[in-house]
Amino acid sequence: MILQKLAEGIRQQNWFTVFLEILIVVVGIFIGLQVDGWSELRQDRRDEQHYLDRLHDEILNAEKLSARLLDRRIERQGVAADILDAVFVDVERNSLTALECQTVGALHFFNIAVTGLSAVDELTASGRMGILQDTELRAALGALKQAHDATNMYIRIQNGVANDLTHLYPQLISVEAYSDDDLQEIYSRATCDLPAMRKNQAFLNDLSNNADAYDAYIRDGVSPWARQEKRVHDLIDGNLGIQHLEPEE
Numbered sequence: 001m002i003l004q005k006l007a008e009g010i011r012q013q014n015w016f017t018v019f020l021e022i023l024i025v026v027v028g029i030f031i032g033l034q035v036d037g038w039s040e041l042r043q044d045r046r047d048e049q050h051y052l053d054r055l056h057d058e059i060l061n062a063e064k065l066s067a068r069l070l071d072r073r074i075e076r077q078g079v080a081a082d083i084l085d086a087v088f089v090d091v092e093r094n095s096l097t098a099l100e101c102q103t104v105g106a107l108h109f110f111n112i113a114v115t116g117l118s119a120v121d122e123l124t125a126s127g128r129m130g131i132l133q134d135t136e137l138r139a140a141l142g143a144l145k146q147a148h149d150a151t152n153m154y155i156r157i158q159n160g161v162a163n164d165l166t167h168l169y170p171q172l173i174s175v176e177a178y179s180d181d182d183l184q185e186i187y188s189r190a191t192c193d194l195p196a197m198r199k200n201q202a203f204l205n206d207l208s209n210n211a212d213a214y215d216a217y218i219r220d221g222v223s224p225w226a227r228q229e230k231r232v233h234d235l236i237d238g239n240l241g242i243q244h245l246e247p248e249e
């Protein structure tokens with residue numbers, strides 16, 4: 001219809017009609033584009049809310065999966081330092097505590113649930129990270145992905161570097177597993193011979209190696225990852241206006 005009128009206007013050299021018809025087309029296109037833009041924007045806001053809710057669920061789940069082991073893994077780093085002190089420095093001591101002895105046999109354990117966030121993977125794959133308006137959150141999610149990859153790399157590498165001392169030196173450390181009926185879990189208690197450990201250079205080498213590998217795993221892998229996960233959680237809480245009650249002491 002518009003094209004017909006336009007052609008007729010040109011034929012009759014009625015420039016006012018031509019101008020008017022072109023103006024109608026231009027204004028129509030402009031309004032169409034604006035409406036498209038507005039509805040796209042509204043959809044982005046709806047999607048942003050959906051993804052923030054999902055990210056919150058996923059991060060809660062990730063924290064729950066790693067919480068128990070995370071505390072144990074980080075605590076073990078401090079115990080490793082005490083062990084080195086007892087073995088190499090504090091010659092007055094002639095035995096290790098139960099916790100120290102058990103830790104000697106566990107410094108090659110690196111497993112922990114390092115869970116990724118599938119909502120981030122989806123947003124990245126579809127090139128839609130930009131719908132999250134909080135630039136700080138976007139940056140923090142990127143850093144979390146890096147920390148997550150670094151931790152997985154340390155788990156892989158250190159597993160190949162560290163040795164199972166209970167298997168290599170049964171005369172220096174012996175382990176006995178037992179079932180705890182109250183907690184319904186299998187635990188183990190270890191017995192260590194500290195004076196004999198000090199005289200066995202191969203053991204001292206392997207212990208030093210394990211302690212070093214464990215320290216790097218916590219310092220450069222697990223700790224930065226746990227800190228970043230907490231940071232991301234705080235930012236998501238801020239975006240959603242969520243406040244968690246502090247756990248009771």
Ligand SMILES: [Zn+2]
Nearest residue numbers: 233237242244
């Ligand atoms: Zn939260």
